[in-house]
Amino acid sequence: MSPYKLSRPVAAALLATIAAAVCAQDAAPPHDLLLTRPGWELGGQVSNYKYEEPDFMKLDGSRVGVVGAYNWTASNLVYARIDGRVSYGKLDYFSAPTGTVPDIPDWTAEVRLVAGRDYRVGESVALSPYIGLGYRYLYNDLRGYTTVGNATYAGYRRYSEYWYAPIGVTMRMRAGAHWVFAPTIEYDAFIGGKQKSQLTDTGIPTYQDITNRQDDGRGYRVYLMFEGQRWAFGPWFHYWNIKDSDVVFVGFNSLGQPVGGMEPANTTKEYGLELRYRF
Numbered sequence: 001m002s003p004y005k006l007s008r009p010v011a012a013a014l015l016a017t018i019a020a021a022v023c024a025q026d027a028a029p030p031h032d033l034l035l036t037r038p039g040w041e042l043g044g045q046v047s048n049y050k051y052e053e054p055d056f057m058k059l060d061g062s063r064v065g066v067v068g069a070y071n072w073t074a075s076n077l078v079y080a081r082i083d084g085r086v087s088y089g090k091l092d093y094f095s096a097p098t099g100t101v102p103d104i105p106d107w108t109a110e111v112r113l114v115a116g117r118d119y120r121v122g123e124s125v126a127l128s129p130y131i132g133l134g135y136r137y138l139y140n141d142l143r144g145y146t147t148v149g150n151a152t153y154a155g156y157r158r159y160s161e162y163w164y165a166p167i168g169v170t171m172r173m174r175a176g177a178h179w180v181f182a183p184t185i186e187y188d189a190f191i192g193g194k195q196k197s198q199l200t201d202t203g204i205p206t207y208q209d210i211t212n213r214q215d216d217g218r219g220y221r222v223y224l225m226f227e228g229q230r231w232a233f234g235p236w237f238h239y240w241n242i243k244d245s246d247v248v249f250v251g252f253n254s255l256g257q258p259v260g261g262m263e264p265a266n267t268t269k270e271y272g273l274e275l276r277y278r279f
């Protein structure tokens with residue numbers, strides 16, 4: 001079953017839950033919706049994901065995920081937030097030599113800690129800038145063999161880690177008596193990353209597993225959320241642009257010549273819908 005077909009009923013259920021939340025906002029203890037809400041949040045998301053190494057390969061498909069967060073607030077309007085997500089999809093792999101290989105397992109896990117302060121701009125608007133530290137982990141399993149003509153191509157497992165500093169701001173604007181519109185814009189300053197390629201999965205005896213270091217890149221995020229006393233929902237977009245890694249020794253080719261390996265420059269684009277319940 002393709003990941004797109006799998007996620008359609010999940011997306012429909014998420015949209016139905018959002019509609020129910022809009023129509024039936026419960027009678028929670030009153031909280032100033034222009035300010036960061038303290039406490040726990042738990043929810044889910046569906047998304048479309050595309051990873052691309054230009055002129056070489058790409059991975060794309062649908063994903064489903066779980067999200068959670070805890071907000072701490074102080075009387076002086078300072079706040080801190082820890083949030084995380086786990087997302088999974090079976091993606092389609094494409095490259096010029098192999099063509100399309102479907103149903104590639106792909107996991108992403110992420111955790112972030114940020115701190116900031118709420119600032120009232122007027123009776124109906126507030127700004128909440130923040131800065132923090134984030135960690136992103138990705139596992140991709142391309143193991144297996146693909147034969148095209150007389151050539152056989154072997155896949156392998158990949159492990160990715162990013163460290164970055166999120167710098168952003170949320171603007172909350174009243175959208176009726178019980179809701180606010182809360183767009184967020186964020187820049188993710190890339191601190192560093194590493195990519196482990198388990199090349200021993202290919203079965204080539206002269207190849208070894210390698211780890212590449214990445215030092216240059218950037219990311220962006222946009223959220224267009226609607227927040228109530230209990231529910232928050234809306235679309236979002238994540239983007240990464242990472243430059244070439246360093247080059248490390250892989251092993252020897254069939255002629256006995258040394259071979260180097262690198263993680264090519266790449267981009268990741270992911271967009272989706274998210275729904276959270278606020279305890």
